[in-house]
Amino acid sequence: MELLTINQFNLSIGENHKIINGSFSIHPGDVILLTGPNGCGKSTLIKVLMGAAFNYAGLDYSYSFVTYKEEYSILDSESENEAFRRSVCYVSQEDEFESDSVLNCFVNSIDYTVRENKAAYVLDFIKQFLICDCFGIGPTKVRPDRNYRCVLKQLGISRHEITQEDILAVKYLSMSTKRMSGGQKKLTNIFSNLIRYQFCDLLILDEPLNNLDYNNVRAFSNVLTKIYRLKPELAIILVTHCRSIPIVNRIIEIDPVRKRFNECESYVCSSCFGTVGEDGVYQ
Numbered sequence: 077m078e079l080l081t082i083n084q085f086n087l088s089i090g091e092n093h094k095i096i097n098g099s100f101s102i103h104p105g106d107v108i109l110l111t112g113p114n115g116c117g118k119s120t121l122i123k124v125l126m127g128a129a130f131n132y133a134g135l136d137y138s139y140s141f142v143t144y145k146e147e148y149s150i151l152d153s154e155s156e157n158e159a160f161r162r163s164v165c166y167v168s169q170e171d172e173f174e175s176d177s178v179l180n181c182f183v184n185s186i187d188y189t190v191r192e193n194k195a196a197y198v199l200d201f202i203k204q205f206l207i208c209d210c211f212g213i214g215p216t217k218v219r220p221d222r223n224y225r226c227v228l229k230q231l232g233i234s235r236h237e238i239t240q241e242d243i244l245a246v247k248y249l250s251m252s253t254k255r256m257s258g259g260q261k262k263l264t265n266i267f268s269n270l271i272r273y274q275f276c277d278l279l280i281l282d283e284p285l286n287n288l289d290y291n292n293v294r295a296f297s298n299v300l301t302k303i304y305r306l307k308p309e310l311a312i313i314l315v316t317h318c319r320s321i322p323i324v325n326r327i328i329e330i331d332p333v334r335k336r337f338n339e340c341e342s343y344v345c346s347s348c349f350g351t352v353g354e355d356g357v358y359q
């Protein structure tokens with residue numbers, strides 16, 4: 077089955093500024109590196125698919141057909157686009173958050189899919205994928221501020237029964253998105269969306285490596301690899317120039333001269349972020 081089919085897609089911005097005119101399709105299990113020079117239209121293409129390109133002046137597009145699961149015409153019908161959006165985990169290039177509270181960002185992300193015990197679901201995800209390791213949160217003594225107490229309450233954990241692992245998670249979840257560094261915002265944007273992976277068929281991450289330091293590129297890559305191993309039927313689109321994610325198995329490049337999608341040569345993961353084990357995990 078084709079998961080996403082983009083047929084004769086024609087995108088332009090401003091008069092005569094044709095960006096793309098081409099086709100490609102994605103199957104379950106594809107991990108695609110979508111690449112091409114700055115400004116060639118990668119983010120715009122994704123935003124059009126996600127129904128999020130509303131602030132573009134002069135944007136114009138046409139297509140023969142764009143279908144999801146060979147069934148939903150995602151650009152023809154708002155309800156079919158919504159069905160698509162709900163089964164896609166989309167991490168935008170811009171790290172904008174609906175809430176100042178990290179816990180709320182995670183909870184909002186699973187709002188439609190997890191009915192009960194949402195905060196506990198978040199806590200399990202944070203612990204399962206060792207998210208706290210990315211934030212330099214150490215086991216130092218905590219001075220429980222208002223946010224910390226509020227998160228403890230939301231999680232329903234008693235201060236007397238809390239484990240060391242829970243303390244780290246609560247410290248992270250009680251951080252403020254407003255006071256984060258660029259890299260911390262990027263990771264929070266990524267992980268607060270990836271928490272939905274069990275309910276999605278497609279993950280789209282637009283420039284996920286922006287602002288990440290060496291260790292966090294590895295950490296991000298390892299979380300993504302673990303998710304993919306847990307759910308190998310997922311399709312993943314990574315918009316990036318960096319060839320350092322071991323699980324990538326296809327490269328699609330937007331060719332700005334010919335204005336079309338090129339399927340490139342087979343992917344070789346660069347080893348600039350350390351040694352990769354046979355399981356695709358950085359060691």
Ligand SMILES: Nc1ncnc2c1ncn2[C@@H]1O[C@H](COP(=O)(O)OP(=O)(O)O)[C@@H](O)[C@H]1O
Nearest residue numbers: 089113114115116117118119120121131132133
């Ligand atoms: N909000 C916007 N409104 C109008 N034009 C835009 C907007 N954002 C990007 N563009 C233009 O769209 C083109 C493609 O941009 P973009 O999709 O962001 O490229 P990429 O992600 O490949 O770097 C560029 O020429 C850019 O200037």
Ligand SMILES: [Mg+2]
Nearest residue numbers: 118119169283
């Ligand atoms: Mg972009």
